[in-house]
Amino acid sequence: MKRRTLIKAIPLSLLAAAGGVSIWRDHAISKTAISLSEDNSYDQHINLNDLLGEDLFIKDNLEKPEQKIAKTTEIIIKDDEFKRLKSVVAHLQRVQNQVGYANFNLLGFDEMIRIGRNFSSVGSFTRAELDFFEYIFTADAKAYGFFGDKVIDNISSVIPEREIKKIARTGHYLFKGQSIEKYNRVRKDVGNSLVLTSGIRSVVKQTYLFLSKAIETDGNLSMASYSLAPPGHSYHGIGDFDVGKVGYGHKNFTADFSHTDEYKRLTDLGYVAIRYVNGNPFGVRFEPWHIKVV
Numbered sequence: 554m555k556r557r558t559l560i561k562a563i564p565l566s567l568l569a570a571a572g573g574v575s576i577w578r579d580h581a582i583s584k585t586a587i588s589l590s591e592d593n594s595y596d597q598h599i600n601l602n603d604l605l606g607e608d609l610f611i612k613d614n615l616e617k618p619e620q621k622i623a624k625t626t627e628i629i630i631k632d633d634e635f636k637r638l639k640s641v642v643a644h645l646q647r648v649q650n651q652v653g654y655a656n657f658n659l660l661g662f663d664e665m666i667r668i669g670r671n672f673s674s675v676g677s678f679t680r681a682e683l684d685f686f687e688y689i690f691t692a693d694a695k696a697y698g699f700f701g702d703k704v705i706d707n708i709s710s711v712i713p714e715r716e717i718k719k720i721a722r723t724g725h726y727l728f729k730g731q732s733i734e735k736y737n738r739v740r741k742d743v744g745n746s747l748v749l750t751s752g753i754r755s756v757v758k759q760t761y762l763f764l765s766k767a768i769e770t771d772g773n774l775s776m777a778s779y780s781l782a783p784p785g786h787s788y789h790g791i792g793d794f795d796v797g798k799v800g801y802g803h804k805n806f807t808a809d810f811s812h813t814d815e816y817k818r819l820t821d822l823g824y825v826a827i828r829y830v831n832g833n834p835f836g837v838r839f840e841p842w843h844i845k846v847v
């Protein structure tokens with residue numbers, strides 16, 4: 554894509570809000586990892602090593618450069634806007650510490666604001682932080698190379714409690730109906746060495762993951778969206794889920810998972826579809842762990 558075309562594709566609101574956005578070619582990706590604060594909200598009986606949630610391993614999630622999908626032009630958040638990005642992530646971490654890991658997966662935008670207001674350990678979100686959050690949600694993701702559909706349009710959408718079920722010992726939830734039915738069926742057929750690693754993710758949770766990844770990529774939204782769908786674009790919000798092999802740690806979120814017996818059995822079942830296959834047209838890396846439901 555030519556630079557001129559790309560600039561046209563960026564909504565004015567995005568450019569206006571993000572004075573620091575610039576476009577670079579062949580930007581070298583930093584391997585600097587952020588350290589996500591340790592979550593202490595799990596039940597005591599859960600072994601943290603068995604909790605394979607994608608966000609716990611977000612810092613290990615960059616694929617090797619040769620595995621990258623070529624994105625000819627990249628969008629990078631810089632300077633003051635990058636500082637704002639980091640402050641939003643830090644603020645979201647405090648929210649997560651307050652509400653707990655599992656609850657944070659479900660947390661809505663309005664509830665997030667309320668938590669900030671009501672707990673001094675979290676602190677109120679500033680107008681600038683909320684504006685940044687909103688601009689990331691409303692930005693045209695195609696402009697930075699993510700070509701998947703937007704599946705949630707409302708930043709304030711909530712996940713109805715009656716429609717979901719907590720999956721024991723995982724810190725995650727699934728939607729009742731086809732998501733949970735597929736998960737149970739897969740586990741029955743593959744075995745208990747296969748486990749849920751990420752289920753329902755609210756707009757807030759997805760924003761947290763996406764922006765955390767964007768810190769890791771030094772503000773490069775194009776690279777971030779290669780590993781994590783931008784908020785509103787994740788099928789985790791409407792039914793998809795991730796599975797991994799118990800004890801396989803961060804490798805569950807690398808192509809290595811596709812070499813496990815669990816993955817082989819999964820694909821042999823015949824009824825499991827992977828959302829992001831190798832060479833997919835969405836600008837997303839190969840994700841053998843991500844089960845397509847909807």
Ligand SMILES: [Zn+2]
Nearest residue numbers: 751794795843
């Ligand atoms: Zn996934």
